[in-house]
Amino acid sequence: MSGSGRRGRKRRGKPADSHPDERWMASYMDMVTVLMCMFIVLYAMSTVDQDKFVKLRDSFATGYGQVQVGKVDTASGIVVPPKDVGKKGALSKSPYDLAVAEVNKLSALQETMRKRLDEKGLSANVAFQIDQRGLSVKLVGSQSFFQPDSPALSDRATEVLNVIGPVLVASGLEVSVEGHAANAITNYPSVWELSAERAVGVVRYLVEHRKMPEGKIGAIGYGSSRSVNDNSTEALRELNRRVDIVVLSNQPDQVRALIPDALKARTASS
DSSP: OHHHHHHHHHHTSOOOOOOOOOTHHHHHHHHHHHHHHHHHHHHHHTTOOHHHHHHHHHHHHHHHTOOOOSSOOSOOSOOOOGGGTTOTTTTSSOHHHHHHHHHHHHHHHHHHHHHHHHHHTOOTTEEEEEETTEEEEEEEOHHHHBOTTSOOBOHHHHHHHHHHHHHHHHHOOOEEEEEEOOSSOOSSSOHHHHHHHHHHHHHHHHHHHSOOOGGGEEEEEOTTTTOSSOOOSHHHHHHHSEEEEEEEOOSOHHHHTTHHHHHHHHHHHO
């Protein structure tokens, strides 16, 4: 009797401590955080600077050249050609800065060739000119570089090409070899053919003996159409008998148009 009473009293005593499941709070806090972020984003979107947005839109339209915005936008600098999109530094410099860099590069090529020719004693009748096309190496005087009234290269011509050929190849730039002739009677069928075959002879030598890539070089014959003087004397005619090896600049038109100005500034500062 007394034992059952004690057991009953124990059952009617103070209940044991309970631990309710509170995992729902984690989900609740996550939901509150997400809602707060959403309201922050909504607030940010509601305060868009319309003027800046329009400028950005017009700038993209100009850069990609796909949309006529109907007004002058705020885009400045140079529009990058499709072939240069993604190249490092494509938008980091102004057109004039790029022209200055191009002049420096072409001048370095010129000085390398000139120094090597000087070391070999081959500088005579070789002239250099930098312009918006690139760097021209002029082999002036047919008697120095070709047989009379013939496209055959002289020994001096091959020596010069052996010196400048590796520099041309290392530049990685395209090269145009342009033949010119004097407007005078020749034993060759025409001055057009003579100038063209002399240019082709230079191209063949550079490709076959100096490993110039075929896709990087071409030949043009101008005959006497681009004479530098009036052919009135034999000395002047000899100046018109030349082959120009033009290292072509690979910069956009906007940059190449500024090369003469950049060259003047370089000359004035030196």
